[in-house]
Amino acid sequence: MDSQDAIKLLEADHREAESLFDQYEKMKDKASAQERMEIAKKVCSALLIHMEIEEKIFYPQVRQKIDDDDLMNESVVEHAGAKDLIKQIGQLKPDDPMFDAKIKVLGEQIKHHVEEEETEMFPKVKKARLDLSVIGAELLKGKNQMREEHGLTPVAA
Numbered sequence: 001m002d003s004q005d006a007i008k009l010l011e012a013d014h015r016e017a018e019s020l021f022d023q024y025e026k027m028k029d030k031a032s033a034q035e036r037m038e039i040a041k042k043v044c045s046a047l048l049i050h051m052e053i054e055e056k057i058f059y060p061q062v063r064q065k066i067d068d069d070d071l072m073n074e075s076v077v078e079h080a081g082a083k084d085l086i087k088q089i090g091q092l093k094p095d096d097p098m099f100d101a102k103i104k105v106l107g108e109q110i111k112h113h114v115e116e117e118e119t120e121m122f123p124k125v126k127k128a129r130l131d132l133s134v135i136g137a138e139l140l141k142g143k144n145q146m147r148e149e150h151g152l153t154p155v156a157a
Contacts, residue, residue: 021107
């Protein structure tokens with residue numbers, strides 16, 4: 001994979017989140033509270049970093065090039081909803097009856113958001129002829145800075 005390509009990098013993040021949500025769903029009934037919390041932390045951390053680099057790096061450059069403020073504004077609002085749910089999840093213990101429900105709803109919201117980005121936004125971005133390798137390098141740098149700040153291993157290019 002050429003992780004310097006902005007869209008490929010973001011799509012790889014999307015697949016990672018989907019995989020973590022699937023993993024959570026498959027094991028939630030038989031896993032310990034600690035195991036459930038570990039996967040929830042992984043997915044929430046990955047999502048927060050992903051949303052941050054999209055909002056600070058990707059979206060501003062895309063907004064300038066594609067003429068679709070509604071699409072861009074919806075994406076920002078969807079991120080805000082996901083962040084709010086992540087905050088709520090962070091305030092719960094994994095044995096709270098609402099924990100699984102909030103993870104499930106977060107997964108559904110993210111799935112919807114990813115679908116819109118990949119079917120509506122990304123095709124417009126490709127047509128707009130942005131330099132996706134330059135943006136991809138910026139995204140990777142931002143992602144790695146944030147991963148290091150959170151004590152996570154940087155991602156290789």
